[in-house]
Amino acid sequence: MIRQTLLAGVALTAFAGAAFAQDVTLKFAHYAAESHPGHAAAVQFAEKVAERTNGAIKVEIYPANELGSPPEQLEQTVLGAIDMNVPTHGGLDKYEKAFGTVMTPFAFGSYDEAHKVLDGPFSDWAGPKLRDQGLQLLCHWEYGFRNITNSKQAINAPEDVAGLKLRTPPELQIVAALEGLGASTTQIAFPELPNALNQGVVDGQENPIGVIYHYNLNDFQKYLALTRHVYNSMVHVINRDTYDSLTTEQQTILMEESCAAGNMMREAVQKQEAEEIEELKARGMEVTEPDLAPFAAMMGDARARVAEYSGQENMDKFLSFLD
Structure with missing residues (x-):
């Protein structure tokens, strides 16, 4: 199910609807192996976005640290050299300290508990804080207990x-x-x-x-x-300026397909762990x-x-x- 609390909190800006009416290519870097559910989620996201925008948005995926280590990928996303990334909360807390709380040792007893907190009150509270750091939160994905x-x-x-x-x-x-x-x-x-x-x-x-x-x-x-x-999840983020340059409809599509991909990844990770x-x-x-x-x-x-x-x-x- 698409996470309504996150979708309801999308802040539309004055830029929305202005640019990217024509074709645009977004660079999406991540650190998962190509056989990992994280890459499958990225592929699903890219395919669905292309389908729903009639090819106006193309997402190019760079898996398995092709564009640098995880901290380097996130830094490039903040700077706009990369458009999208899936850092962990421990990566994001270098930019916004509120995200550092999620990885408190033994904070969560189950996946369901973690998902309920992250999709609801945590995202409502901490998500907007990323805007000041040059990022827009899309959706929480998965990684797993360490x-x-x-x-x-x-x-x-x-x-x-x-x-x-x-x-x-x-x-x-x-x-x-x-x-x-x-x-x-x-x-x-x-x-x-x-x-x-x-x-x-x-x-x-x-x-x-x-x-x-x-x-x-x-x-x-x-x-x-x-x-x-420690519980870890990939957190799908996009460069704030890139996001703000999209139309309102395109922003909604990215948000919805990010949540759908994250839900798929969650199911896959839990199913495959055993x-x-x-x-x-x-x-x-x-x-x-x-x-x-x-x-x-x-x-x-x-x-x-x-x-x-x-x-x-x-x-x-x-x-x-x-x-």
């Missing part, structure tokens, strides 16, 4: 994480969660991660199941623990499902770090959505 892999030992309890050297993206929330469990962390660009794992620069890493599976990280990692320590875990086992990974309560109980300092980073007022607002 899990730890390593080459040293099975993880059944928090103490099994202590002492591991783990790669993380440059996102404070993830760093805080893993360090709260006693791991040491280092930031390595994702395109360099397989080589770093292969050479033993780090013992392990953490990512959603789909990333671990589609990028074959099992080639370098023996152990997978379903820790679900299958991908079984396949990772077949590839030789040892998979554990630890009791998460002891992990969550160790997140006091991590949550305090996230609140300090995001702003306590922002954190209080986010927590009110969870209540």
Whole structure:
């Protein structure tokens, strides 16, 4: 179902309806592998937009970090060199701190809970804030709960994480969660991660199941623990000036098809996770499902770090959505 709360909040500007009556090509960069549901969602979005605009809007897709690392892609979208991108909340919080609250460790207990918060009160509150940063929020897509892999030992309890050297993206929330469990962390660009794992620069890493599976990280990692320590989603954004230059009808089409693509991706990610875990086992990974309560109980300092980073007022607002 199209997310009505987001569509109702679309702000139409004085530019809407003025430009792009003729054909326009939009560059859409993302970091998902071409076999990942994120790319399938991007393809669906591009096809539907072209169909509904009678070819007036063509979307060119650049997958798998073709146009740079995720932070570089987002920066180029803010600057207008790229038109669309799907950063995580941890990428967006470099521009708007309110987005940093979403990745609070163990904030959500299920996909349904996360979707209800993000599609409704969170987007109504935080979405408009991106306008000041040169971006327009379209819709929340999916990525998944993040899990730890390593080459040293099975993880059944928090103490099994202590002492591991783990790669993380440059996102404070993830760093805080893993360090709260006693791991040491280092930031390595994702395109360099397989080589770093292969050479033993780090013992392990953490990512959603789909990333671990589609990028074959099992080639370098023996152990997978379903820790679900942070929830992540791709957030479909477009350069603000590009969006404002579209007609009102075109803006509506982009918003609707972004939400439709995101819904498709959500269903695909959840459906495929169980299958991908079984396949990772077949590839030789040892998979554990630890009791998460002891992990969550160790997140006091991590949550305090996230609140300090995001702003306590922002954190209080986010927590009110969870209540």
